Amino acid sequence: MWNGTAKEHIVLIGVNHRTAPVEIREKLSFSKNKIDPVSLFMTSPLVREVLFLSTCNRVELLLVTSNPQEAIEDCLRLWGEANGLNLSTFEKHLYFFQDIEAVIHLFKVGAGLDSMVLGEPQILGQLKEAYRYAVERRGTGVILNRLLHKTFSVAKRIRSETGIGSHAVSVSYAAVELAKKIFGTLENKVVMLIGAGEMAELAAQHFLTCGIEKIIVANRTLARAIELAKRFQGEAISLEELEDYLIKADIVVSSTGAPHYILTAKQIKQLMRPRKMRPIFFIDIAVPRDIDPQVNEIENVYLYDIDDLKAVVEENLAFRRKEARRAERIVEEEALKFEAWLEELEVYPTIVALRQKAEAIRQRELEKTLAHLKGHLRPEDIQAIDILTRSLVNKILHDPMLFLKNRYHQEGKQVIDFTRRLFNLDGEKPLKHEPPQNILPLHERDKVQKT
Numbered sequence: 001m002w003n004g005t006a007k008e009h010i011v012l013i014g015v016n017h018r019t020a021p022v023e024i025r026e027k028l029s030f031s032k033n034k035i036d037p038v039s040l041f042m043t044s045p046l047v048r049e050v051l052f053l054s055t056c057n058r059v060e061l062l063l064v065t066s067n068p069q070e071a072i073e074d075c076l077r078l079w080g081e082a083n084g085l086n087l088s089t090f091e092k093h094l095y096f097f098q099d100i101e102a103v104i105h106l107f108k109v110g111a112g113l114d115s116m117v118l119g120e121p122q123i124l125g126q127l128k129e130a131y132r133y134a135v136e137r138r139g140t141g142v143i144l145n146r147l148l149h150k151t152f153s154v155a156k157r158i159r160s161e162t163g164i165g166s167h168a169v170s171v172s173y174a175a176v177e178l179a180k181k182i183f184g185t186l187e188n189k190v191v192m193l194i195g196a197g198e199m200a201e202l203a204a205q206h207f208l209t210c211g212i213e214k215i216i217v218a219n220r221t222l223a224r225a226i227e228l229a230k231r232f233q234g235e236a237i238s239l240e241e242l243e244d245y246l247i248k249a250d251i252v253v254s255s256t257g258a259p260h261y262i263l264t265a266k267q268i269k270q271l272m273r274p275r276k277m278r279p280i281f282f283i284d285i286a287v288p289r290d291i292d293p294q295v296n297e298i299e300n301v302y303l304y305d306i307d308d309l310k311a312v313v314e315e316n317l318a319f320r321r322k323e324a325r326r327a328e329r330i331v332e333e334e335a336l337k338f339e340a341w342l343e344e345l346e347v348y349p350t351i352v353a354l355r356q357k358a359e360a361i362r363q364r365e366l367e368k369t370l371a372h373l374k375g376h377l378r379p380e381d382i383q384a385i386d387i388l389t390r391s392l393v394n395k396i397l398h399d400p401m402l403f404l405k406n407r408y409h410q411e412g413k414q415v416i417d418f419t420r421r422l423f424n425l426d427g428e429k430p431l432k433h434e435p436p437q438n439i440l441p442l443h444e445r446d447k448v449q450k451t
Contacts, residue, residue: 007066007346008048008064008065008066008143008342008345009064009065009066009068009098009099010062010063010064010098010099010102010103010143010147010342011062011063011064011065011068011071011072011096011097011098011102012060012061012062012063012096012097012098012102012105012106013060013061013063013072013075013076013094013095013096014053014058014059014060014061014094014095015028015058015059015060015090015093015094015095016057016058016059016060016095016114017057017058017116019093019094019095020090020093024089024090024093025057025058025059027083027084027085027090028059028079028083028085028090029054029059030052030054030082030083031054032083033082033083035082036137037052037054037061037082038050038051038052038133038134038137038139039137039139040078040082041061041063041075041078041079041139042137042139043078044071044074044075044078046065046066046067046070046071046074047063047064047065047071047074047075048063048064048065048066048141048143049063049064049139049140049141049143049144050062050063050064050134050139050140050144051063051130051131051134051139051140051144051148052130052133052134053109053126053127053130054130055123055126057115057116058109058114060109061075061079062102062106062144063075064141064143064144068098072096076091076094099339099342100335100336100338100339103147103335103338103339104331104332104335106147106151107150107151107154107155107331107334107335108328108331109123109127109151110123110124110127110151110152110154110155111124111154111155111158111159111164111327111331112124112155112164112165113164113324113327113328113331117169117170118164118169118317118320118321118324119164119165119169119320119323119324121159121165124152124155127148127151127152128152131148142345143342143345146338146341147338150334150338154330154331154334157330157334158327158330158331161326161330162323162324162326162327162330163319163320163323164320164323164324164326164327166319166320167315167316167319167320169313169316169317169320170202170313171199171285171306171309171310171313172199172200172202172203172205172206173202173203173206174309174312174313174316175203175206175253175283175285175304175309176203176206176207176210177312178281178283178304178309178312179207179251179281179283180210182279182281182302183250183251183279183281185211186207186210186211186212186251187210187211187212187213188211188212188213189212189213189250189251190212190213190214190215190216190248190249190250190251191204191207191212191214191215191216191249191250191251191252191253192215192216192217192218192245192246192249192251192252192253193215193216193217193218193219193228193253193254193255194218194219194239194242194252194253194254194255194256194262194290195218195219195220195254195255195256195257195286195290196217196219196224196225196228196255199255199285200253200254200255200285201228203253203283203285204232204253207251208232212251214234214235215229215232215233215234215235216229216234216235216236216237216245216248216249217229217232217234217235217236217237218236218237218238218239218241218242218245219236219238219239220239220256222236222238225237225238239262242262242263243267243271246268246271246280247271247274247275249280250278250279250280250281251280251281251283252280252281252282252283253283253285254282254283254284254285254286254290254291255285255286255290256286256290257286258286258288258290259288260288261289261290261291261292262290262291263282263290263291263292263295264292264295265292265294265295265297265298268280268292268295268298268301269295269298272298272299272300272301277299277300278300279300279301279302280300280301280302281302281304282295282301282302282303282304283304283309284303284304284305284306285305285306285309286306287306289305291303291305293305343408344405344408346408346413346416347404347405347408347416350404350416350419350420350425351401351404351405353420353425354397354400354401354404354419354423354425355397357423357425358393358396358397359393362389362390362392362393365389366385366386366389369385370382370385400419400423403415403419404416404419
């Protein structure tokens with residue numbers, strides 16, 4: 001029987017924001033100790049390759065093994081011991097995938113299809129970092145190297161062929177997208193922040209990436225305004241200076257805690273003349289609202305509040321969910337291709353062994369021939385004979401190789417075993433066959449015929 005290597009399996013074990021609370025994810029992430037997870041799991045004799053991914057919303061262990069069940073048990077033991085956890089504490093939160101299901105899951109993770117925010121791109125960067133970390137510690141090999149590079153290319157294909165990454169699905173980014181629709185481009189625009197709320201800060205960060213000219217920060221506490229303006233390389237003002245600076249602003253993001261309107265329709269109407277009726281876009285994300293809703297009735301003034309932005313986000317999420325269905329079809333298609341490659345991997349040791357045996361025979365016989373013809377051949381004759389014998393070997397092996405690759409998908413290991421027996425790749429002693437009693441040797445038959 002074939003004594004080649006056993007079949008390798010891909011196994012994925014993990015927890016995410018849906019299966020485990022943050023306190024469990026934290027404990028499994030190795031963030032509170034100095035243990036290197038890749039090196040730790042590679043200490044298991046059952047693990048051939050490993051990658052460890054840890055983010056805010058997921059912790060996953062990806063490994064290659066020829067013994068999945070025992071490898072899982074060994075890794076869970078190591079995982080628990082390294083983090084001071086009993087298996088019963090975290091086992092119920094885990095999910096497990098194997099082979100093509102593990103591949104599909106990883107492709108979905110890389111494309112943002114399994115993220116808390118559908119289609120978010122940050123996870124791909126985190127996955128690339130985890131892969132780089134594993135490679136540096138020699139935790140990856142043929143299978144994981146191929147799988148991770150395939151994951152990156154699948155994510156890229158999904159981004160280019162679907163709209164999974166388009167249409168803002170956060171309130172702060174939705175505000176930026178709306179501003180783009182109103183102004184066409186945000187280059188050379190001035191953004192004003194009124195208040196220093198978290199969503200206003202996030203919106204400002206998004207605006208900065210769009211080439212705006214300047215950020216002005218107005219806050220009740222001037223020290224806080226100065227601190228925030230410094231971060232955005234902008235200008236800090238007090239609320240008393242608000243009307244003077246609104247003449248310069250194109251986009252205003254307001255998020256104060258004021259119990260009443262800080263900007264009325266009358267104030268904004270009066271500002272439009274010195275502004276020469278230039279459009280101004282207000283984003284009111286305060287609750288209660290900071291800006292009088294009646295400003296929307298003023299020409300060239302656009303106002304969106306938190307409910308408007310949430311409606312945009314919901315609409316965009318619906319679009320992304322629709323695109324996610326297209327993305328999942330791409331994932332399934334690419335996973336099947338990877339599975340075919342993985343299956344062919346079992347054929348390669350036999351192909352290599354067959355080529356090595358043929359090459360060894362070629363070299364041995366070539367040496368005998370050249371020794372016999374020593375002194376009668378020129379260097380170019382020897383080179384021509386070498387090329388001839390290599391060509392013969394390649395042509396003779398072509399059909400057996402093709403047969404092996406094609407029939408493997410139908411017959412599996414049986415065709416590998418047959419090929420190894422046929423060419424005696426495992427060094428088995430050939431059976432001795434005695435000629436049948438009723439058949440005479442050739443020279444005896446000649447004698448009988450002559451008589």
